[in-house]
Amino acid sequence: MLNYIARRVGIMLLMIILVSTMIFFLFRAMPGDPTAFVVDPSMAPEARQVLIERYGLDGSLWDQYKVFIKDLVKFDLGNSFFYGRPVMKIITDRIPATLILMLTGMIIAYGIGVFGGALMAWKRGHKLESAGITIALIFRSAPTFWVALMSIILFSVNLKWFPAQGMRTSGYTGETFKEIFMNLDFLKHLILPSVVAGLYFIATPLLIMRNSMLEVLSEDYIEMARAKGLRENRILYKHAARNALLPVVTAGALFLGSAIGGMVLLETVFSWPGLGREIVQAVTRHDYPLAQGAFIIMSSLMMIMNLVADILYAVLDPRISYR
C-alpha cells in the first residue's frame, strides 16, 4: 500500500512539473517583450535589471527554464506585480477559502447524490426517479454562474435569507484561520455558494450512482442477500450501495477538473476571496506571475485530490492490488 502511494506521488510530481513546463513555454512563446511576463513593467530600471538577472532573462530560453524549475522546486513562484508580494504567499492565503467552499459543495452533492441515486434505482419507475433525473438534468444544463446569479436575486435580494457576497460581513477583518473561518458569520456566507456548488456537482454522483445501482441490483449477491433474509435497508445500503459506490468514486475523480473550473466561476459571482477569483483578477490585471502560479497550484490541487480519490478507491475495493 505504501509503495503504491509512493509510486503515485512520484508520478504526480512529474505531472506537476510537466504541466508547469507547458505553462512556462506557453507564456514565453508569445510575441513581445519576454521580460514583461516576469518583471513588472512599471518598475524602476535599476530594480528591473536586478530581476532580469535574477530570472536569467538576458540569457537563453533554456537558462530561464532552469531558473524557473529551480524556483518551482523551492516553491518560489515569483512576485505578483499587483500585490508586490510573493505569489506563493498570496496563493496559500487563498487556498483555504477555495477548499472549504469546494469540499462543502462536494459533501452536499455526494451526500444527497449517493443516497438519492441509490434510492432512485431501488424505487425504479417511481415518480421520485423521474423527478430526480429531471432535477439533475436541469442543473447539469444550467451554467453554474447563472444559477449563482439567480439564487442571489432570489435568496439574497428578494428573500434576504443569506448575504449575497464575500466570506465575511464587510468591515470585519480576521487574521488567524480561527478568526476567519470558525464563526457563524462565515457560516452564513458559506451556505448559498456551497449549495449552488452542490447543485453544480450533484448530477455526476446522482446519475452514476443510479446507473451503477441498477447494474449492481441485478447481481447474484444481491439475490443471495435477499435469500439470507436480510432487511431491505441493509441490502440496499450495505450490499448494493457499497458496491455501486465504486464507479461513483472513479467518476468523481475525473470530475474534479471541471469542479475546480466551477469554483472559478462561483467565486467570481459570490466575490469569494479564493484561488479562482484571484486567477481571474490576475489575468484581468495582466499580473502574469500570479496567474501562472495560481494555475500551477490549481492543477496540483486537482492532482492531489485525484490521488486521494484513487487511494479511497483502493481502500473501498479489496480486489485492487497495490501494484
Added chain:
Amino acid sequence: MVDAMNKPRSKTVKPKDKSNSISRLFLNNLKRDKLALIGVVILVIFLIIGVFSESLAPYDPSTRHYNEEGKIRRLEPPSKEHPFGTTDIGRDIFSQVILGTRTALIVGLLASFLVTFIGSTLGIISGYFGGKVDAIIMRIVDLFYAIPFIPFVIVLSAVLSPSIWNVILAVSLLSWRTVTRLVRSQVLSVVQRPFIKAARVSGAGHGRIMLKYVLPNVIPLIMLEMAFNINAAIMAEASIAFLGFGDPTKQSWGQILHINFVTGNSRNAWWWVASPGLAIVLLLVSVFFVSRALEEVVDPRLRGR
C-alpha cells in the same frame, strides 16, 4: 444481451447499411420518445434563429432606445416593445439573445467537430497500432487530464487575443482526451475481429484499414461523443465570455451576463440575468434529449432504461 452482441457484428462489413439503420432507428426512437422529439423541435427552432438571427432580431443589439419623453429606457422590465427588457444603457436584450444564438451554435458545432475529429483520430491510431504508439498517446491523455479546464482557458486568453476562434481552439485543445479514451477502447476490440485480420493478410495498408474497416465501426460512438461535446463547448464558451475573456465583438449569451455582472446590475434586473441563462438551459436540455435518444440507438443495452 444477445441482441446487443450480434447487432454490430452482423453489420460490420457493410458500413453504409449501418449508418442507414442508425438514422432509421433514431427516427423510430423519436416516435416513441416524446422528450427526444421535443428536443429535436427546439433544436430546429434554435438553428433557424441562429441562421436568420439578423433578420429575426427586432433591433440592432447596440442601439440605445429612448422613450416618448426622450429619455433612455434604462433597465426596463419586459414589455411589448422589449420582450426581455432593456439594459442599463437602454439596449434591447431580446435582440442580444437572438444574436447570441448564432455564437453559441457556431462554437458548439465547430468545437465539438474539432474535438471529436482530433479525439477520434488519435483514438483510432492509438487503438489500432497499440504498443509504444498507444502508450505515448495515452500518457499524453493522462497529462491533459491533469489540466483544469477553465483556469487553463483563462490563462490561455491572457496570452491570446480574445476571439471566438481562440475559444474554439481552447475547448478543442482540452476536450479531445475523453473522446480519445473512449474511441481507443472500442478500437481495441474492433481490431480483434476477424475481418481486420483478413484485411491485414490481404495486404491492405494501415491507413486503408483504419479508414475503411475500423472507422465505420466506431462512427456511432463518435457521433454520440460529438453530440455530448456540443453541450460542453457551449457551456465553456458561456463561462469564458461571462468571465470577460470572450470575443468582445460578438454578441453571446455569456457576454450579456458578463456585462450585466460587471455593470453591477445582476441584483436589480432579473430579466437581464434570466433571459440569456434560460436560452442556454433550453438549448442544452434539447441537445441532451437528442443525444440521449442517439445513445439508445448506438448502445442497445440502454433501451428501455
Added chain:
Amino acid sequence: MNLLEVKNLDIDYVTKEGNLKVVRDVSFTLKQGESVGLVGESGCGKTTLAKTIMRLLPDNGVISGGEINYKGENIVTKNKEEIRKLRLNEIAMISQSAMNSLNPVYTVGEQIIEGIRSHTNMSKKEAIKRAEEVFAIIGLEKKRLKSYPHQMSGGMKQRAIIAMALSLNPSLIIADEPTTALDVVVQDKILSQITEIQKQTKSSMIFITHDISIISELCETIIVMYGGKIMEKSSSKVFFKAPYHPYSLGLQNAFPSILDIDKGDLISIPGAPPNLMGELKGCRFKERCPFRTDKCMEELPELKEIGEDHQIACHYPERVDEFREESKKKETWQMVSDRIINESKGDA
C-alpha cells in the same frame, strides 16, 4: 405432516408483450428429511419454482394461482417481514452461481455472520463460532472466514455458500444447480458432501439440475418439468428403471449414467423449449416429441397415475415400450430435427 405442499401453483412473468406462463398447475409434497429432484432444461420453470418457494421472484413475477404451504402455513399470503424471517432460518438456498453470489467487498466470514445475526440474538463472538462450525462441517479451514471471495477458488466459494445455507439448521434446503460451474472432480466431492450433510441434519432438500444422472443418488422423488409443467413425477428408484414420458426418455439418453455409457449413442433432444407467451394449445412438448399425434397438438394431457407414486402427463402411457425402444435410436431424434427445420420453413 408434510413439510412442504405445493398445490396447483401458477406463476407468470408480466412483460410488455404479454404474460409469460412460466409455471402452470404444479403440485408436489415433501416430507421432513425427504428430498426431491427437479429436472429439466434451462427455461423449463424449475428455477422460477424454487425462487417462488422463497418468494424471491423478480418484480415482474406474479404468483397467479395455487398455494405453497410450508409447515402448514401458506407462504403466498405472508407479508414481507414474515417471509424475511423464514429465509435462511427455515428455508435456505444454495444458489446456481456461487461464483457471483458472494459480495466482493466483504469477507466470506462477514457475510455468513451477517446472515446468522439477522435471524438470531447471537453475539458476534457466538456467530463467529457458529461460522467456524459450519466451515468445519463443509471442510474449509476457519482462517478462510477472513478471505475475500476473489481470494478463493470456485470450489471453496461453493462450499462457503453451502456453509452459509447450513448455518441456522434450516428445515428445507433449495439447491439450484449447485455444482454446474465447477469441474467434475470438485463436483463429485461437493455432491457427496451435500448428501452426507443432508442425511446428518435431517433437513429436506429440493435439488434442481438439468443433469438427470445426479438425482438418482440424491433424491427419493424426481419431478421432470418441461415448459412450466410437470411431465413426470415418480420415486427415483422406479424412474431410473423405467421412465415413461418421451421427454424423460430423451433426457435419460442425453445424460446416461457412467454404468451404461457404452450401451448406445448419446443423443440430444433437437429444438428449444417452447415460447410460453400467448395461448398455449396441446402438449407443451409437442414441437419436439418424436411420437406426437394429432391429439397431442390439440389437447393438453393431464397428469395421471400410472403406478404407485408414479404420474405422467402423456396421452399414451400404454405405448411406453415402443417409446423406450425408439428413443434410444439416433434416427428417431433426427426425424424430429428434420421436422423442426421443415416447420420453420413452412412458417417463413
